[in-house]
Amino acid sequence: MTPDDVSNEGFRHGDSREIEICYAMVCAVRMSYVGELAWELHIPTEFAPHVFDRIMEVGEPFGLQLCGYHAFHSLRLEKAIYHWGQDVNSDITPLEAGMAGLVDFDKPGGFVGREALLRQDSEGVSRHMVQFLISDPEAMLYRDEPVWHDGMRVGRVTSGMYGHTLGGTVGLAIVRGRDVSADRYEIEIGGRRMAAKASLAPMYDPDDTRLML
Numbered sequence: 001m002t003p004d005d006v007s008n009e010g011f012r013h014g015d016s017r018e019i020e021i022c023y024a025m026v027c028a029v030r031m032s033y034v035g036e037l038a039w040e041l042h043i044p045t046e047f048a049p050h051v052f053d054r055i056m057e058v059g060e061p062f063g064l065q066l067c068g069y070h071a072f073h074s075l076r077l078e079k080a081i082y083h084w085g086q087d088v089n090s091d092i093t094p095l096e097a098g099m100a101g102l103v104d105f106d107k108p109g110g111f112v113g114r115e116a117l118l119r120q121d122s123e124g125v126s127r128h129m130v131q132f133l134i135s136d137p138e139a140m141l142y143r144d145e146p147v148w149h150d151g152m153r154v155g156r157v158t159s160g161m162y163g164h165t166l167g168g169t170v171g172l173a174i175v176r177g178r179d180v181s182a183d184r185y186e187i188e189i190g191g192r193r194m195a196a197k198a199s200l201a202p203m204y205d206p207d208d209t210r211l212m213l
Contacts, residue, residue, distance in 0.1 A: 001058055006030075006039075013037075013211050022054045023047070034072060035079030035204055037213045070161065077170045078163040080131040080202040086143075087158040087172050088129065095120050096174075097129045098200055127155070127176045132187060132196040133203055134169045139194050141171040141187065148186040148193055149177065157187065166203055171196075 004019035005011060006028075016029040024047035032038035043051050056064065082088045082097065094103050095117060103117065134141070141160025146153050155175035163170035171187065180200055186193040205211075 001054060008212065022051050024051050026051065032211055033081055034075035035081065035202070036075070036210050073159075074161045074163055074170075075165075077131075077159065077161050077172065078166050078202075078204040080172060080199075080204075082129070082172065083159060092129065092174065093117060093120060093125070096125050096127055124178055126178060127174055128180050128200060130155075130173050130175050130180055131199045131201075131203060132157075132171045132173060132185065133163070133166055133199075134171075134187065134194055134196045135167070136194055137168070139169045139187075139189055141169050141189070145171070146188040147173045147175050147196075148188060149175070150184055163204075170203075 002019050002021045006019070011017075011028075011030050013030055016027065018025055019028045020026070021028075021041070021043075024043060026044075026047075027042035029040040029042070030038070031040060041051070076083070088097050093113075093116075094100055100121070105114065105118065107114075132141075132147070140162065141157050143157055143159055145157040145160070147155040147157065154177055155173050157171045157173045160169060160171035162168070173187075175185075175198075180198055182198055183195075185196045185198045187196045188194075
């Protein structure tokens with residue numbers, strides 16, 4: 001479908017460039033919001049129907065199928081990918097969100113908030129973005145369910161969905177506390193507290209190997 005090199009070596013994860021697909025010049029971004037090797041294709045409006053039809057035609061022998069929003073939502077939660085405005089926003093610092101590795105503290109000229117982040121890095125964060133897994137098949141998380149730890153309410157769920165790969169309901173939550181242990185957490189659903197496993201790293205593919213296939 002394209003004369004351009006889209007191999008791992010020729011098109012690395014995180015790269016963005018213009019490529020040709022079915023006579024259309026498309027902005028292709030190799031990134032994923034579902035935890036798998038993927039591209040986002042930004043197609044000029046006049047070429048979009050043609051490119052879409054060709055992708056579906058060429059992909060049919062490979063089992064290509066369309067998926068809906070809920071499948072999309074489920075996959076991104078298994079990989080603990082945040083949704084801006086729902087899971088994280090301007091009130092959450094990169095350190096609290098576990099994204100300190102994306103901050104360049106040595107950026108020439110500095111940046112707004114640098115000193116505050118350095119101070120927080122030195123003192124330690126008092127809340128974390130945590131991924132939870134509930135193994136009870138009857139449980140379902142949506143949003144705003146209370147999170148409890150050792151009998152104290154420590155946060156709330158920001159988004160949730162059943163994770164078919166992990167085999168249970170998955171949720172993201174902002175919780176208070178200097179440290180996060182894997183157990184002794186409960187999430188309240190419909191007035192009933194249910195045990196939940198906690199993790200700071202994605203429970204699905206924590207080493208990002210699926211993104212690099």
